[in-house]
Amino acid sequence: MASPAKATPATLVHTDRGPVKGVVTGEVRSFHGIPFAAPPVGALRWREPQPAARWRDPLDASKPRDFCAQLPGFGPAESVNEDCLYLNVTTPKRTHRPLPVMVWFHGGGFTSGAAAQYDPVKLVTQGNVIVVTVAYRLGPLGYLATPGLTEEAGNQSGNYGFQDQLAGLRWVKRNAAAFGGNPGNVTIFGESAGAASVCDMIVSPLAKGLFNKAIGQSFSCDAETTTPEVAYATGAELSSKVGCTDTACLRAKPVKDLLTAWPGGAPVVGGRELPLQPPDAIKQGKYHHVPLLWGSTLDEARLFVGLTYDGAGKPVTAQQYEQITRQTFGPAADQVLARYPVGNYSTPSIALATWQTDTPGALSTCSHLNSYKLFKAGVPVYAYQFTDRTAPAIFDWPGFDEGAAHAFELNYLWGRLFGNPLNPAQEALSRTMVRYWTTFAHTGNPNGHGTPHWKRFKSDADVQELGLPRVAPKNPAVESNCAFWAGLERSGSGR
Incomplete structure (x- = not known):
């Protein structure tokens, strides 16, 4: 009889809906395309996710399923697929005790992206954790709000994607143990729209008991989400474009028509999912008091300035820079131009991206610092700023x-997603970051053997720089002129 240490890793796991058959590759077990809800098609379009059907024969979980409907963009490719509520589980090849579970929600502006894009082998093998990546409905299928849909549900409409994420977390709670995970030690994490979703989970009454720690990358919980008024205006615009006046008409429309007509959107405040705006809920103490690891990148806005201007072959000119600044700040523009003179930067595009990264907004450095201060009295907060300007570019x-x-x-935490491979110095930074993230998942504190000490956030100077060659505390408020921006806001001159 084989000893337990030499036993073949189990590729057949029994979930609460039926058995799944995964694969072993290298040092990990992978289970792809596990349904965590019924396909949200036909009459289930724009309804809360329903339980998946049960099955008896082992489900082939060797390959990911098709990703959720989206137009070409940051995501893998165009899709018109509505049957997409599947998740992926990756574990170490062998587990000898219940491991922490890290549940990932991808970014993509709530319009693009896919759970299966993210290869968690670094996190799983270096950090000894289980990683679950969850798909959720995107664009109009995930976030359309209309008065008719609200009346139909008896609850604020526009949160179907968020409801999917909660359904994924409930699945993890029920099934983590079958994969060797600890359902009492679940860390939610996400980047960009995924981090916005984590902010929403932190304040959602419906997420109570579903997670124990939270990590956010590049989205500030100081930012508000969509109001019903704005969401309904978006819904009216889409309905007009596709020629509909009721929900029956909308449910009959082809996916491509809806995607093409969608102006954009996000989770909507005012229902059971989000009774309050996230920053208001946090200020009132109405949030789940769990340890937080949170941060942003040094040059957040350069991606968007590049996409809008340089990537389109139209770099920002000095004249444009002044014009955009004046349009944005009005009477306060002279102060902003004096603080961010175009001649101080390599190009006007970089000048524009710099104040866009600093000035208050969902991705800004200063808003992140504000959000840490909202939380710090109630829960441990570990704040970071990623500063490697040699990082592979999207x-x-x-x-x-x-x-x-x-x-x-992202390349530093996951298998290669884009750009060139990491060089040896970047791989070393990657190992440090993976160790921080996974140690936090184990203990609620990123500090452990072999990594530079990371101070708990108590002031602006307690932000851990994750860069080359430096991994140490820094004060981003100084270089991002946060006192200046706060003064503009207090005077009513901010944008």
């Missing part, structure tokens, strides 16, 4: 320095 635009832009830290 896009490499000639004459434009992408720096440490939005999403550029």
Whole structure:
């Protein structure tokens, strides 16, 4: 009889809906495309996710399922697939005790992206954790709000994607143990729209008991989400474009028509999912008091400036820079131009990206610092800023320095997503970051053997720089002029 240490890793796991058959590759077990809810098609379009059907024979979980409907963009490719509520589980090849579970929600502006894009082998093998990546409905299928849909549900409409994420977390709670995970030690984490979703889970009454720690990358919980008024205006615009006046008409429309007509959206405040705006809920103490690891990148806005200007072959000119600044800040523009003179930067595009990264907004450095202060009295907060300006770029635009832009830290935590492979120094930083993230998942504190000490956030000077060659505390408020921006806001001159 084989000893337990030499036993073949189990590729057949029994979930609460039926058995799944995964694969072993290298040092990990993978189970792809596990349904965590019924396909949200036909009459289930724009309804809360329903339980998945049961099955008896082992489900082939060797390959990911098709990703959720989206237009071409940051995601893998175009899709018109509505049957997409599947998740992926990756574990170490062998587990000898219940392991922490890390549940990932991808970014993509709530319009693109896919759970299966993210290869968690670094996190799983270096950190001895289980990683679950969850798909959720995107664009109009995930976030359309209309008065008719609200009346139909008896609850504020526009949160179907968020409801999917909660359904994924409930699945993890029920099934983590079958995969060797500890359902009492669940860390939610996400980047960009995924981090916005984590902010929403932190304040959602419906997420109570579903997670024990939270990590956010590049989205500030100081930012508000969509109001019903704005969401209904978006819904009316889409309905008009596709020629509909009721929900029956909308449910009959082809996916491509809806995607093409969608102006954009996000989770909507005012229902059971989000009774209060996230920053208001946090200020009132109405949030789940769990340890937080949170941060942003040094040059968040360079990605978006590059996409809008340099990537389109139209770099910002000095004249444009002044014009955009004046349009944005009005009477306060002279103060902003004096603080951010175009001649101080390598190009006007970089000048624009710099104040866009600093000035208050969902991705800004100063808003992140504000959000840490909202939380710090109630829960442990570990704050970071990713600063490696040599990081592989999503896009490499000639004459434009992408720096440490939005999403550029992702390659350091996951298998290669974009750009060039990491060099040896970057791999070393990657190992440090993976150790921080996974140690936090184990204990609620990122500090452990072999990594530089990371101070708990108590002031602006307690932000851990994750860069080359430096991994140490820094004060981003100084270089991002946060006192200046706060003064503009107090005077009513901010944008």
